[in-house]
Amino acid sequence: MAGHRKGFPLRMIGCGWLHLSAADPCPFYVQRKGMIMKLNHVNLYSHDILADRAMFESYFGLRTLVVRAEKMVIMQDDDGLILIVNHFDHKLDGFEYPHELDILHIGFIQKSREAVDDIYVRLIADGWQVQAPRNFHGAWAFYLKTKGGYFIEVATLTPIKSEEDYQGKAS
Structure with a gap:
């Protein structure tokens, strides 16, 4: 190589x-x-952790490790990343969650456009309202708003530009 x-x-x-x-x-x-x-874990606030748990298991292959009533679910992917989806109060033990939680998103990178399209088709078939995949930021992608209120991006790899490209210095 x-x-x-x-x-x-x-x-x-x-x-x-x-x-x-x-x-x-x-x-x-x-x-x-x-x-x-x-990065070893992500903790997201959700309006509906049980629906989100089912979605992550069905479409993204995560497995559930812990369920704590309707307040928290801890899941893991095949690479060891831990995803915590919680429905704690906005203020918990002195920590205050932001009120604008809908700006949060996580992403699932797929190997091909076909893989992105496959997840899209499965979501549509199951009644999810999802905009069709399109070219977005150099990748084939779509966003899905979860029952929990945050967004998921499903996309192919995004080309990485050098720092100079972002500063407009590269040709």
Whole structure:
């Protein structure tokens, strides 16, 4: 493989085949004091955790680890990411949740347009109101508003631009 350095493992992620070493810069890993940090959980407020639990199991392959009545569900994907969907009061043990919760979204990256279209077709067949997939921010994507009130993006990989592209300096 072009660019492969012997002895460094490779893994396909959003910006292409990367060498997984602390010396290799990548926007998906943050190096801090010699450590590579990885996002390991997401906690979302939901208006309907039971409906959201069923949706994550049916369409995105998550499995339920813990259910605490109608207040919280803890789920996990095949890569170990933990998703917590909660319906706590806006104020909990001194922490106040924002009131504009509908701006939150999470994303599920798919390998192809066909995979995005397949999830879309399944959602439509089950009665979800979803706008059709389209080219959006360089990816084939659609957004779904969950019963819990936040959004899910289903998309192909988005091309990663260099920092200079964002600043208008690259040609």
